[in-house]
Amino acid sequence: MYWTGLSADEARKFTAGKDKSKKDKRTTLKEAVKKYVKDGDNLGIAGFVNGRQPISIVHEIIRQGRKNLTLSFQSSGLSIEYLAGAMVLDEKHLSISRMEFAYWAHEAFGISPLFRHLAENGRIELEDWSNYNMSARFKAGSMGLPFIPCRSPMGSDMIKRNRAKVIECPFTHRPIMLLPASHPNVAVIHVQEADIYGNCRIQGPLFTCPEIAMASAYTIITCERLIDHDEMVRFPNRINIPFFAVDAVAEVPFGSYPGNCHGVHYFDEKHIPEFRAACEKFRKGDAAALKEYYDTYIFSVENTAGFIDRIPFSQIQHTQIIESGIGLAADSNTSRMKGDEGFGKAVSR
Numbered sequence: 001m002y003w004t005g006l007s008a009d010e011a012r013k014f015t016a017g018k019d020k021s022k023k024d025k026r027t028t029l030k031e032a033v034k035k036y037v038k039d040g041d042n043l044g045i046a047g048f049v050n051g052r053q054p055i056s057i058v059h060e061i062i063r064q065g066r067k068n069l070t071l072s073f074q075s076s077g078l079s080i081e082y083l084a085g086a087m088v089l090d091e092k093h094l095s096i097s098r099m100e101f102a103y104w105a106h107e108a109f110g111i112s113p114l115f116r117h118l119a120e121n122g123r124i125e126l127e128d129w130s131n132y133n134m135s136a137r138f139k140a141g142s143m144g145l146p147f148i149p150c151r152s153p154m155g156s157d158m159i160k161r162n163r164a165k166v167i168e169c170p171f172t173h174r175p176i177m178l179l180p181a182s183h184p185n186v187a188v189i190h191v192q193e194a195d196i197y198g199n200c201r202i203q204g205p206l207f208t209c210p211e212i213a214m215a216s217a218y219t220i221i222t223c224e225r226l227i228d229h230d231e232m233v234r235f236p237n238r239i240n241i242p243f244f245a246v247d248a249v250a251e252v253p254f255g256s257y258p259g260n261c262h263g264v265h266y267f268d269e270k271h272i273p274e275f276r277a278a279c280e281k282f283r284k285g286d287a288a289a290l291k292e293y294y295d296t297y298i299f300s301v302e303n304t305a306g307f308i309d310r311i312p313f314s315q316i317q318h319t320q321i322i323e324s325g326i327g328l329a330a331d332s333n334t335s336r337m338k339g340d341e342g343f344g345k346a347v348s349r
Helices: 008-017 029-036 055-064 078-089 113-120 131-143 209-215 229-233 271-283 288-299 304-309 313-324 334-338 343-347
Strands: 042-045 069-072 096-101 125-128 147-150 165-168 175-180 186-194 218-226 248-251
Touching: 029 055, 029 218, 029 248, 055 078, 055 186, 055 218, 055 288, 055 304, 069 078, 078 096, 078 113, 078 271, 078 288, 113 271, 131 147, 131 175, 131 209, 186 209, 271 288
Parallel strands: 042 069, 042 186, 069 096, 096 125, 186 218, 218 248
Antiparallel strands: 147 175, 165 175
């Protein structure tokens, strides 16, 4: 058996020795990536498809140029597409060596052009799992178990494309599949609310984010807003990720844009197709549009504030109106907000 990220024994030893004290974990995103994300790491990518994706963290990883990464996730779209786009333009920007996953595409916006490009050209190693399998692997990691028994996806040929083992169950004497635990080196997660210690609230589907955080050696959190600790613990049953599983917290509003963040903004139905179209042009042999996209939105800006500043305000507001249902009440402030030249800095402190 070989492990990517930490082995089960390494993870247990690491967790036992880790500082679990309650301390202020606020930092800048740039410093968090610099400290915790290293070349050769296994990254646990949270969110689901284009929902609550850790886009701001991924952009910073690209700017810092990490190499030889393994990506572990259930289903993803934008985060992986951004990482792959940096790689196909120039591996000096970033490189991916391996992926352990169930699905990489954009659902309503179409399949992934760069997945097709990388797979057809044999540029990355792929390990195929079902969504439930990846969720169970993170669950095993969060529980400190080296594996977890599962019936899915026995009866298919997927087992030929991963490290699962089928054994005879010692209790039922029927076949059962064992899934190896997943212990990423670093989890990257975006949430709606966090406090300075790293306690997190997630609105909407959890997407196995608590398990990814608990299974990983380190966890970087970006949040839409930091809230007081006293407010956080008023409702302890709403704390989805506990502080002792988190190592760095950065307040980054719009940290999952142009994907959606439940209760905050919807998908940007203009920007996502524009990005995907540039990826498709690259797949067909024209790299100009993709290069221009990265130069405009990632390499020529310092942070998420710079990225958001380059997207029309009306486009951003539209995603908020759709998600919140505010409608015309929000439109009344449009002209005033359009004149706010500091908008990007205001929304990405």
